[in-house]
Amino acid sequence: MKLSDKLAAIEEDERVAAEPVRRRPNRAATDRTPDGLRDARRASGWQDKKRKVRDLVLSEVAPKMSGLTTEKIASEVRNALDRILEREDVRVSPSERRKFVQEVIQDTLGYGPLDPLLADVSITEVMCNAYDDIWVERDGKLSHTGAAFSDDIQYRHVIEKIVSAVGRRIDESSPMVDARLPDGSRVNAVIPPLAIHGSVLTIRKFAADPYTVKDLINFGTFTLDLSVVLEACVRGKLNVLVSGGTGTGKTTNLNVLSSFIPDGERILTIEDAAELQLQQPHVISLEARPANAEGAGEVKIRDLVRNALRMRPDRIIVGEVRGGEALDMLQAMNTGHEGSMTTVHSNSPRDALSRLETMVLMAGYDLPVRAIREQICSALNLIMHLDRMPDGRRIVTALTELQGMEGDTILLQDIFKYRTQPGDGRLDGELCATGLRPKFLDKLAEVGVEVPAKAFRPPAAAQNSSASAARLRTAKVPKISHLVRPESVR
Numbered sequence: 001m002k003l004s005d006k007l008a009a010i011e012e013d014e015r016v017a018a019e020p021v022r023r024r025p026n027r028a029a030t031d032r033t034p035d036g037l038r039d040a041r042r043a044s045g046w047q048d049k050k051r052k053v054r055d056l057v058l059s060e061v062a063p064k065m066s067g068l069t070t071e072k073i074a075s076e077v078r079n080a081l082d083r084i085l086e087r088e089d090v091r092v093s094p095s096e097r098r099k100f101v102q103e104v105i106q107d108t109l110g111y112g113p114l115d116p117l118l119a120d121v122s123i124t125e126v127m128c129n130a131y132d133d134i135w136v137e138r139d140g141k142l143s144h145t146g147a148a149f150s151d152d153i154q155y156r157h158v159i160e161k162i163v164s165a166v167g168r169r170i171d172e173s174s175p176m177v178d179a180r181l182p183d184g185s186r187v188n189a190v191i192p193p194l195a196i197h198g199s200v201l202t203i204r205k206f207a208a209d210p211y212t213v214k215d216l217i218n219f220g221t222f223t224l225d226l227s228v229v230l231e232a233c234v235r236g237k238l239n240v241l242v243s244g245g246t247g248t249g250k251t252t253n254l255n256v257l258s259s260f261i262p263d264g265e266r267i268l269t270i271e272d273a274a275e276l277q278l279q280q281p282h283v284i285s286l287e288a289r290p291a292n293a294e295g296a297g298e299v300k301i302r303d304l305v306r307n308a309l310r311m312r313p314d315r316i317i318v319g320e321v322r323g324g325e326a327l328d329m330l331q332a333m334n335t336g337h338e339g340s341m342t343t344v345h346s347n348s349p350r351d352a353l354s355r356l357e358t359m360v361l362m363a364g365y366d367l368p369v370r371a372i373r374e375q376i377c378s379a380l381n382l383i384m385h386l387d388r389m390p391d392g393r394r395i396v397t398a399l400t401e402l403q404g405m406e407g408d409t410i411l412l413q414d415i416f417k418y419r420t421q422p423g424d425g426r427l428d429g430e431l432c433a434t435g436l437r438p439k440f441l442d443k444l445a446e447v448g449v450e451v452p453a454k455a456f457r458p459p460a461a462a463q464n465s466s467a468s469a470a471r472l473r474t475a476k477v478p479k480i481s482h483l484v485r486p487e488s489v490r
């Protein structure tokens with residue numbers, strides 16, 4: 001073969017290899033022309049070559065890797081690659097070689113095709129349904145990416161690498177694992193047989209620059225009035241429960257609420273996977289631990305809450321209550337750790353209460369329901385409920401006060417409520433004060449925290465039933481179009 005033909009063949013291989021991996025199998029399946037079949041064979045040849053070289057490099061480098069710096073590993077990979085290319089019968093052009101080096105380094109040091117997605121700050125979540133089926137969330141909306149692992153084996157390697165880095169393992173006997181990336185992003189992996197169509201990897205990215213109260217006001221999650229009230233409630237040491245469904249922003253809001261805690265206090269945070277990012281100088285963070293492969297060593301949130309009481313906290317912040325720790329948390333709130341906060345998965349403030357009741361029962365004491373409700377009622381002052389709108393926005397839809405017991409029932413009173421006007425869709429609502437004077441104002445006044453009365457002023461609609469006047473007097477929740485970054489607006 002002439003040299004020019006050889007170069008043309010190498011370039012053709014590269015062109016095929018540069019096509020998105022996702023499209024290639026379909027093409028082979030549908031394009032039965034001689035050209036199509038040749039392209040498919042070339043593509044799989046390139047993949048085979050890449051896999052062979054990658055495996056050889058990894059087997060040389062892996063044993064020496066521990067304790068090396070990133071730069072050292074990168075140079076080890078380059079040297080190993082050179083030796084292997086000389087030794088093995090693998091034909092590569094200079095640009096292929098660069099690509100090999102880059103991909104093998106990505107595989108060795110990073111997470112292959114996930115790296116660019118993890119580096120992209122506009123992406124908040126990465127979801128892999130299969131090695132070649134990767135989705136991301138941006139601005140609360142899902143979209144498919146063209147990114148793909150080269151095969152299922154590489155995909156599983158990356159999952160195992162993530163999981164083993166935090167001392168856990170994933171295999172048939174433990175096919176569902178929570179882990180964390182070194183940057184703090186939360187990872188969940190489920191492999192067959194639990195995941196029926198192949199391994200599933202979900203990464204909730206750690207916000208390098210967490211949302212502040214200003215961001216939440218800009219997003220329309222809070223209004224200015226609500227944030228003034230919330231700041232007073234946190235400073236005045238009310239106990240707050242943040243409630244909402246999965247991904248409605250409970251943890252994000254808990255983080256923002258915690259930002260109102262004054263600097264001088266000793267704050268203890270307890271989480272399943274550390275997500276909170278408090279900025280105060282005196283913060284102790286504890287993280288629960290699942291059992292190891294032998295089923296030993298588990299430390300539950302509940303154990304940590306109990307232990308926390310011996311660590312002289314001023315406030316305890318529990319990332320989320322899911323079980324018996326709810327009882328310990330309520331007891332802590334009732335016994336000198338006012339100003340504590342947590343979140344619960346629920347559909348409404350009332351639902352949050354019944355879930356708490358169930359969780360207290362999970363603590364294993366045979367408590368009468370009335371006693372549990374009294375405990376909840378004397379511990380908690382406020383429930384802040386979040387909803388996720390169909391357009392991806394997260395909105396506080398209720399700020400509800402627990403006002404006491406009436407018979408066996410806890411009295412709930414909405415202080416702020418997300419309201420829609422008759423004839424408007426759910427998306428066009430407004431978060432407004434109900435106009436009722438909260439009882440907690442007395443408690444706040446006792447500790448010297450004042451809230452301007454105008455923060456609780458209801459929209460005009462409640463007074464003169466004029467819908468248009470109401471719209472003028474209340475802060476309108478901005479639409480998602482106001483939130484889109486300028487560069488993404490065409």
Ligand SMILES: Nc1ncnc2c1ncn2[C@@H]1O[C@H](COP(=O)(O)OP(=O)(O)O)[C@@H](O)[C@H]1O
Binds near residue numbers: 245248395
């Ligand atoms: N107010 C908000 N507006 C837009 N996105 C938000 C808001 N709050 C949270 N998010 C995003 O939603 C996702 C889920 O938030 P998170 O607080 O972890 O929810 P939860 O704790 O309810 O599961 C994250 O990617 C976060 O960045």
Ligand SMILES: [Mg+2]
Binds near residue numbers: 250251
């Ligand atoms: Mg959460």
